[in-house]
Amino acid sequence: MSDFNTEFWSVYVAGLTVVSIVACLLLLWITARGKTPSATADNTTGHVWDDDLREMNNPMPRWWMWLFVITIVFSLLYLVAYPGLGSYQGELRWTTRGEYDAEVQQANKELAPLYAQFTARKTEDLAGDANAMAIGERLFMNNCAQCHGSDARGSKSFPNLADADWLYGGSPDKIRETITQGRKGLMPPMAAAVGTPEDVRNVAHYVLSLSNGPHDSVRAQLGKTKFTACAACHGMDGKGNQAMGAPNLTDDVWLHGWGEQAIVNMITAGKANEMPAQAGKLTDAQIHVLATYVWSLGNKPAPAKP
Structure with a gap:
């Protein structure tokens, strides 16, 4: 309540x-x-239905x-x-929460011996273990697929985990860090810093030019000087900054939509995204297996030795 x-x-x-x-x-x-007072002597209430059905008292x-x-x-x-x-x-x-927590603790206790055989193994080795990856896939389906999709390829505003493009880094340690602590990404509204609405459009065309996308070369040239307002996070070369989660603008990966209008909207309104922390939901051993599974999606692990 x-x-x-x-x-x-x-x-x-x-x-x-x-x-x-x-x-x-x-x-x-x-x-x-x-009994209720009766007007009849035959122990009925006097109520009659269908000519001969009487209610007894x-x-x-x-x-x-x-x-x-x-x-x-x-x-x-x-x-x-x-x-x-x-x-x-x-x-x-x-409480229902207390009941749930007790059941989770009991399940984790029963599964501890199973996960113990995985915790001491490096990600690169564990990724080749079919049994571990089957468990990792189930963990992913239960905890991650709701946002990233069952194939882990994401959708608009939800990163694709099956490619080699990473906002915060794709090393095993970084993936574990992301799953454990979560991430809060923020692109602040930058229209005021860029200039006029025309300046914003020019910067959008310059950003498109960085990835060799269709753009107006004249506008792109004009927008290059205004891009300095964005360089603090994305770098002067537009390759981004994984320490801040700033996307690489020179590749062909667009998390929140592609094209002039999508970029103009991003510069004007900004965007806030959040990856929730899983530390309180999953054990360290489960996170290790899950991170290994996610890492394996964009890499080719060697088969485990028999």
């Missing part, structure tokens, strides 16, 4: 729950008073009433032990 943003809703839910239980008790009390079965009582008592005990009354956490302090 941590989603309550005011105390009112907590009290409202708790009150509604208590009122519902009291209403059940009231209903039980009413039905337990015995019998009290509720006692076994049913006791089941009802047991249900109410159980509900009260449950609400004391578990969350259910607004923001009250229950005496057992049980």
Whole structure:
């Protein structure tokens, strides 16, 4: 019940729950008073359907009433032990998150012997182990495919992990670092620093020229001098800076779209991307296997020795 943003809703839910239980008790009390007054002498209520169907005037079965009582008592005990009354956490302090964490810890404990045989091996050696890579693929499908795709080729704004282009570096250590700590990429709006809207278009054509893409050579030449505003991150040669995650603008890899308008939009509005950290979700051994699998996508590991 941590989603309550005011105390009112907590009290409202708790009150509604208590009122519902009291209403059940009231209903039980009413039905337990015995027979209702009857206007007939044949023990019916006087209600008739389809000419000959009559409602008998019998009290509720006692076994049913006791089941009802047991249900109410159980509900009260449950609400004391578990969350259910607004923001009250229950005496057992049980949460779905705690249950999940306990199950994950148990699973990691059971899988520890399996991963132990992988942790001491270098990435280049482990990448040739078919069993390790099968596990790495499952880890990737469960934790990474949602953004990077099942084939790891990504999509717009989500990097392709199967090529040789890396924003922060593609070495095994860098890949492990990225998975463990996550990344926060920021391209600030640079239109004001570049100049007028025409200057922004000129810079866009200069950027296109760096990768030999279709461009206006006159505009590209004019934009070259304005590119200095971008060089602090991308370098004067436009080859980027992996220490900052600044993309290489001279290749033919476009993370957020290609063409004049896409580049103009990027310069004008900027872009913020985030790769979430997996350190709290995966163990070090799992990250090692996963990083090895990702590394293997863009490299050709040697087969493991029998």
